[in-house]
Amino acid sequence: MRVIVSVATSADGHVDDCSPARLRLSSEEDWRQVAELRARCDAILVGAETVRRDNPSLVIRDEALRAARERPDIDKVTLTRSGDLDPAARFFTEGGGRRIVFSTRPLALPAEIILLTGENAAREIVDTLASRGYRQLMIEGGPQVLNMFFDKGLVDELRLAVAPFRVGEAGAPRFDMPCGMLPVDSWMAGDTSVSRHIAHRDETLLAEAVEESRRSTPTHGAFRVGAVVVTLAGQLFKGYTHETAPHNHAEEEAIAKALAAGARLEGATMYSSMEPCSERRSKPVSCSQLIVKHRFARAVYALAEPDTFVRNRSGEVFRQGGVEVTVIGSLAPLVREINNHLI
Ligand SMILES: NC(=O)c1ccc[n+]([C@@H]2O[C@H](COP(=O)([O-])OP(=O)(O)OC[C@H]3O[C@@H](n4cnc5c(N)ncnc54)[C@H](OP(=O)(O)O)[C@@H]3O)[C@@H](O)[C@H]2O)c1
Incomplete structure (x- = not known):
């Protein structure tokens, strides 16, 4: 409750x-x-x-x-x-x-x-x-x-x-x-x-990311995803799919806001309603690579990305990049419902 x-x-x-x-x-x-x-x-x-x-x-x-x-x-x-x-x-x-x-x-x-x-x-x-x-x-x-x-x-x-x-x-x-x-x-x-x-706890912050995903418009080319970045200093930045540009992922949007605010991302946690991508057609750098590059400590998500567009292997990227992964499956049904145009 x-x-x-x-x-x-x-x-x-x-x-x-x-x-x-x-x-x-x-x-x-x-x-x-x-x-x-x-x-x-x-x-x-x-x-x-x-x-x-x-x-x-x-x-x-x-x-x-x-x-x-x-x-x-x-x-x-x-x-x-x-x-x-x-x-x-x-x-x-x-x-x-x-x-x-x-x-x-x-x-x-x-x-x-x-x-x-x-x-x-x-x-x-x-x-x-x-x-x-x-x-x-x-x-x-x-x-x-x-x-x-x-x-x-x-x-x-x-x-x-x-x-x-x-x-x-x-x-x-x-x-x-x-x-x-x-x-x-x-x-x-x-x-x-x-x-x-x-x-400031995982379930609540992930639920916030899931709510944020509702702001993205359903399209047949992308999942509706929401992301929340929480820095070690307690700053919070949100983003959702295609928020400012047609090919942007939610994680990129949240990271861009954090960088624009001059926030330090080392040690931060990324909350994504859906597993961050490890491969993408539209851009050379995936969201999981971006998370590793900015030295996030943790990635928390609710639903593994379905194989609709690519086969996601973020687990491998995160393991190699030293990012701890937590999956909170209790929110997965809500993420599926928000993406029922594709799932
Ligand atoms: N501005 C706002 O948003 C807002 C909103 C609400 C209230 N208020 C104001 O807040 C003031 C009242 O606040 P308050 O802090 O004095 O009281 P309160 O939080 O409204 O009520 C406290 C009462 O709850 C009961 N209680 C507390 N712990 C309990 C427990 N472990 N088990 C069972 N019962 C428990 C006790 O009732 P008994 O005494 O009956 O045992 C206690 O006196 C008023 O001035 C009101 O105008 C302002």
């Missing part, structure tokens, strides 16, 4: 101020984008303190977003030790999705109560939801709960929205950027500055 965190802060890192009223941090445009992200998730989780303080409804209201979902309503999840949750809170009363309360004690609430039994509540929650078929969980705070999931290394993606004003109250709750997240994109949503970060 993929875990996505969405959080909004002030320019000085606060998620709220000290007043009893809920602090509005997002612009209209940011709200709209967060609603779209919510609509791509099966469930949304907030901590019990957020339910008590903010009384959020956590529903998807937009009819178009609801209509595009398998089930129009999103399921809601919270967690508590104290059990201090009001059955009249909007968490329980609004929307048609399932409500789940993870609790360390039995409770009488209008929700399914799942007892937490171990020390690692975040892991238990993720495993329980995944075993029930949830594919994407969105966590919207507050900081206590966010830190719990980050500390256990369970967050795949973070969407951080930063408002253009400061709170300036030392006692106000805050969110600090956790270690181990790599910045991928940033943009403005109205006057809110938004950035997207992903976890």
